Amino acid sequence: MTAGETSRGLLELTRPVNVIAASVLTFIGAFVAGGITDQPVAVGAAVAATGLAVGAGNAINDYFDREIDRINQPDRPIPRGAVSPRGALLFSIVLFAVAVALALVLPLLALAIAGINLIALVAYTELFKGLPGLGNALVAYLVGSTFLFGAAAVENVAPAAVLFLLSAIATLTREIIKDVEDVEGDREEGLNTLPIAIGERPALYVATALLAVGAIASPLPYLLLEDFGLAYLVVVGPAVAIMGYATYESFADPTAGQEHLKYGMFLAALAFIVGRAATIVPSGL
Template sequence: MHAYLQLMRIANCAMAAFAALIGVLIAFRIIFEQPLQAFPFFEAGSVGIAVMLVTGAGNTINDYFDVGIDTINRPDRPIPSGKVSKQQALFFAAFLFIAGIAIAGFINLVCALIALFNSLLLVLYARNLKATPFFGNAAVGYLTGSTFLFGAAVFGMEGLYALSVLFLLATLATIAREIVKDIEDMEGDRKAGATTLPILIGKKQAGFVASALALIGIAVSPYPYMNSMLGEYYLPLVGIADLLFIAGVYAVLKNDPALSSKRFKLAMFMALFAFVAGA
């Protein structure tokens, strides 16, 4: 059992489930002016379980396709160590995907469609997109942002609209940070024969792409307040997040990707806190 939990990366799954529950809570507070007693606890719990299963399936299928690399770099992982066979890992991933999509289907059609699409994307990422410049970064960004969106999908299309800006901010910030991390890892990636965006177009140009994505996120961040979707606490807190994003942009343009990555990560947490406080 422990080996299968390792395959799932259960702590990572729990964090994803928590993010989805935050998505449910924020969407509920934006859409409804009701006390928390009216909160859809059963649906929220179902969302958390579905996200844990699909995330665990994605981590498992990632290990399935990475077994060659892990045999060299991480021989203690369940598949290279022989604790779980490749076939067992594949069947386990399929079971988790099917179970996660099925639970999402019991919530509503929107949740089911997001779970199905994300499951297919996780397989495609593990098999092909991970080694594809920018598209691999974009897939990680979307999957991160869609965790919040999946929680909001409990309330159907109205929930998706309510969290559209948080989804966009999380997606853009994650893509930018992934590109910055690729800049930081250029030397090792080049030796390993990888083709990342910085290797393909150059460190400086990749920094410009990451900066542009972060600045787009900053530009749209005031929208929930201006559209009366979030309260007065949102604006000053998201302003702090925006300043951290700007600091991250400055760091990457000054050729300090390690510092930039840390600032982007901190800015993402502050932006999430701003949404929670504003809701």
């Protein structure tokens, strides 16, 4: 492999789309908490630490999953030979170290969240991924906690708490559908994911029920908090509709369903931004 191919492989290990998405969620958490202009250094450190930690977690996940990926995703960097397992592990350690260094400048609560999340990222594949539902729940917590981390960086967690819950529910739904998609390779590797433990269709029913709970709860930021304007509802409505269709689609095609569910989640994240902006931008502008 050439240096260029290895560099591309290392970048792929981080899953750049996931890195960007998690970083944006951290930014949204800080934005909702009202700390973007008051504490820009803390916000920047939190966003960068999130991106690096997620990239590190994805890299170490590929390291532990290299045998499964030979079946499920043979084009990933390690199975195709672009990056060696040792190289992926060392790369992950470097990213984790830089993320920790950045987190050290943040308030104590943000530092605590970062510490818990770093441990969870490392433990996920080795300890929790093969346990029915628990691995999914851990990933859901990690995604949702990015909102809390951003808010904690500017020392105002309360407005982000409901965002954490809604994001965790949507992520848990998608993770279950992804496990349905990956059931062949997971079974080959001896994992006991939720679709393997209870069956693929029952697992999809669980995912559907979870999304229904999230859909019912989606108006709560507008109803319970003064931090979100009516624009939030205008944008979150279509987001919920997309996620609902994607979950329905997953019964026939889990690969397409989980991909389309991601689009709805991105739109829901936009709803948080638009809804919060509506309360802080003067109406006369």
